[in-house]
Amino acid sequence: MSNEMGKILVTGGCGFIGSHTSVLLLKLGYSITIIDSNSNSSPKSIKRITEIASMESIVLENKISFHHGDLLDYKFIENVFDIENSKFNKINYVIHFAGLKSVKESTNYPINYWDTNLVGTINLLKVMQKNECKNLIFSSSATVYSHKEKEFISEKDPLKPSNPYGNSKLAIESFLRDVYESYNENWRIACLRYFNPIGAHPSGLLGEDPCGIPNNIFPLINNVASGQKEFLEIFGDDWNTSDGTCIRDYIHVMDLAMAHIKTMELINSEKPQYLIMNVGTGIGTSVLELIKTFEKVNHLKIPFKITSRREGDFKNVVADNSFSYSLLKWKAELSLEDMCRDGW
Ligand code: UD1
Numbered sequence: 001m002s003n004e005m006g007k008i009l010v011t012g013g014c015g016f017i018g019s020h021t022s023v024l025l026l027k028l029g030y031s032i033t034i035i036d037s038n039s040n041s042s043p044k045s046i047k048r049i050t051e052i053a054s055m056e057s058i059v060l061e062n063k064i065s066f067h068h069g070d071l072l073d074y075k076f077i078e079n080v081f082d083i084e085n086s087k088f089n090k091i092n093y094v095i096h097f098a099g100l101k102s103v104k105e106s107t108n109y110p111i112n113y114w115d116t117n118l119v120g121t122i123n124l125l126k127v128m129q130k131n132e133c134k135n136l137i138f139s140s141s142a143t144v145y146s147h148k149e150k151e152f153i154s155e156k157d158p159l160k161p162s163n164p165y166g167n168s169k170l171a172i173e174s175f176l177r178d179v180y181e182s183y184n185e186n187w188r189i190a191c192l193r194y195f196n197p198i199g200a201h202p203s204g205l206l207g208e209d210p211c212g213i214p215n216n217i218f219p220l221i222n223n224v225a226s227g228q229k230e231f232l233e234i235f236g237d238d239w240n241t242s243d244g245t246c247i248r249d250y251i252h253v254m255d256l257a258m259a260h261i262k263t264m265e266l267i268n269s270e271k272p273q274y275l276i277m278n279v280g281t282g283i284g285t286s287v288l289e290l291i292k293t294f295e296k297v298n299h300l301k302i303p304f305k306i307t308s309r310r311e312g313d314f315k316n317v318v319a320d321n322s323f324s325y326s327l328l329k330w331k332a333e334l335s336l337e338d339m340c341r342d343g344w
Contacts, residue, residue: 005268006092007031007084009133011071011124014038014045016208017139017194018097020201021257022064026053028261031063033084033091035077036098037070041209048205055203062088071098071120077127085131093135093268094128095260096121099168102215103143103312106165117168118175125179134183134272136176137263140191142249142278142317144170152320155193155276162312173276180274187274188267195249195280195319197256199339207343208253217287218250218343221294224302225344232302234287236309241316245287249280249318252334252342262328280319281332294340 008025012018013034019041025032026049034046046066053060065084069076084091099117100106106113121138128134145153146160161167173191180187198218200207208219223229237244259279267273285293291302325331334342 005030005264007033007089008093008095008264009080009084009091010034011094011096012036012041012098012139013066014041014043015097016041017197017253017256018095019045019049019206020253021095021097021260022049023052023201023206024254024257024261026058026060026063027056031089033065033067033080035067035069035071035080038068039070040100043068045206052201052203052205071123072116074123074126077123078130081127081131081133091131091133093137093264094124094133095137095139095264096124097139099139101165103163103165104215106163106168110164113164113168114171117165118171121172121175125175134187135264135267136187136189137260137267138172138176138189138191140169140173140193140276141166142193142195142280142319144173144193145317147314147317149315151316152282152318153278154320155278155323177274180272184272184274186272188270188272190263190267190275190277192259192263192277192279194256195251195278195317197253198250199252199254199334199343201254202342204342217290221291221302222344224304225294225298225300230303232291232304233307234304235307235313237288237306238309239315241286243286243288246313247284247286247316247318249283250285250290250336250339251279251281251332252339254342255281255332255334258330259324259328259332262330266328275327277324277327278319278321279324280321282319282321283336284316284318285336290336290340293336294344297337297341298344
């Protein structure tokens with residue numbers, strides 16, 4: 001299967017989800033090309049990916065290459081396709097992770113967010129089209145929903161992001177739908193709406209390592225655990241939930257990586273289509289439950305203080321994952337304990 005699928009271009013392959021997906025692709029015998037600007041990731045990820053591969057006795061000859069550059073640079077993407085397609089194995093699939101992802105930052109720098117996320121994707125699609133590469137998996141987010149405080153959010157629920165980051169993700173989904181509908185005989189496109197990916201590769205060699213101060217809860221818990229931060233702020237304990245703290249659907253990043261590969265194999269085996277899928281476990285966990293589980297499996301204490309609610313936060317964001325589970329014939333396997341252990 002892996003050879004007939006050609007080479008897979010992973011944009012943002014040095015980042016959190018991109019690097020874990022790259023490791024899994026190599027493990028399953030796929031050839032990959034990673035591109036990354038390293039604006040919010042480290043080029044060291046490439047070394048880590050190859051270290052894990054050699055620990056797992058994966059033969060890497062001709063299986064991985066890396067190009068440092070930005071999707072805003074059209075010539076750079078053209079060049080990558082030219083170089084890679086002149087080798088024995090052409091780029092046939094793109095898994096597109098590259099993009100800016102901080103909600104808070106996006107409200108301060110909307111032009112930057114729209115430019116990087118949308119223009120970067122348009123450049124990518126132009127070069128893909130030119131090279132007859134029409135298979136794409138796009139990294140979207142549950143942030144596109146309007147969050148009506150439902151118990152489980154399904155793909156059919158109303159969409160209304162509340163920040164520029166979310167707006168840019170939804171705009172890319174619409175752009176990709178337009179592309180598919182205009183040439184629907186030949187594009188295979190899937191948008192995966194992630195819930196809350198956490199955890200890390202079990203080797204401990206890869207993880208979530210954003211440049212600068214993290215905003216998301218898991219890297220912040222790690223910072224408290226390692227002593228870099230004195231305590232975790234819990235944003236409100238007066239929500240209408242069992243313990244008063246917010247509920248999220250945390251999914252192990254290795255399960256999320258597998259969801260990409262299952263999606264790629266699915267769209268490869270079917271006629272051209274445009275798919276939208278939630279990727280989550282469907283299990284809600286409160287902030288306090290997450291902290292308690294982290295403390296229990298790692299045998300340490302996470303000091304915290306209850307502070308006021310974060311502006312624009314949501315009480316409950318959990319996936320209705322019935323569509324992805326039935327379509328992919330796959331389900332997330334790793335538990336919250338696994339996420340907390342591997343992530344630390
Ligand atoms: C956030 C973004 C979302 C984005 C996602 C993944 C918002 C409103 N949403 O989701 O658009 O797709 O990240 O990058 O920013 N928490 C604390 N203390 C902290 C940090 C977080 O109590 O210091 C709580 C939050 O209230 C929330 C949970 O932890 O209940 C998870 O927060 P976070 O990791 O920021 O993710 P989301 O809010 O789900």
